[in-house]
Amino acid sequence: MSWDVFYIYAVVSVVSWGVGAFFAFRNSRKKAMVATALGSLVFFVFIAGLWAALQRPPLRTMGETRLWYSFFLSLIGLFLYVKYKYSWMLGFGALMSLVFVAVNLLKPEIHSVTLMPALQSPWFVPHVIVYMFSYAMMGAATIYAGYLWFGKSPADVSEKEFAVCDNLVRIGWAFLTLGMIMGALWAKEAWGDYWTWDPKETWAFATWLSYLLYLHLRPANKNQNLLFALLLFSFILLQMCWWGINFLPSAQGTSIHTY
DSSP states (O other): OOGGGHHHHHHHHHHHHHHHHHHHHTTOHHHHHHHHHHHHHHHHHHHHHHHHHHTSOSOSSHHHHHHHHHHHHHHHHHHHHHHHOOTHHHHHHHHHHHHHHHHHHHOOOOOOSOOOGGGGSTTHHHHHHHHHHHHHHHHHHHHHHHHHHHHSOGGGOOHHHHHHHHHHHHHHHHHHHHHHHHHHHHHHHHHSOSOOOOHHHHHHHHHHHHHHHHHHHTTTOOOHHHHHHHHHHHHHHHHHHHTGGGGOGGGTTTOTTOO
16 A cells, blocks of 8 residues: 555545535435445555555654544544534535545655654554544534534524533543653653653643633633634644644754654
């Protein structure tokens, strides 16, 4: 398996996700779930095949992590559709997955098989996969919050609808926490210390605190505008943590997370 055949798997997956979204809007739940699940399965087959071909997990480059982001977004969209019966969830998952697939088709960022010594740790795979799942959950929470914020007036948003967003954040924050713990254990093994206030670590901690603030304010605060704004701000911090850090002067030549 190689990037040369990615477009085949990408087209099959995206078409399946699109068909799933179409059936969801037509209230054909079984067909929607089967088509979406098929697309996710085909996409995972490519990830597994690329993993085998590279002889390492495809988690090193931005292009490789975008594969996982697309995959997890499709699964999260399916989960939310099954659990909460919102037909637009599959459309959202398909659209967002398509965006990251398209970026990878234009810029796959291919790297060699060999990983640098620090990335050969057993913590590498679980740490990055957990983070990618967390990022996908937070992305879903942000888009869902935007749907509630811009699609309805605050008075029309029910507690049940807001609870969906809260649950996404809770799950995402739990995985974010787990990813930070794994990262600390990995850092201790690779560099001799759990935490060094590296630029990447600093932004990760700021992101973690921001979402924690949201979770603490949410139960007692009914100001939805404030909550939505905080959620959006937290997601911006997450983007800086994920890829924005690569463009900051403070990370150039000094960050241990810049490979």
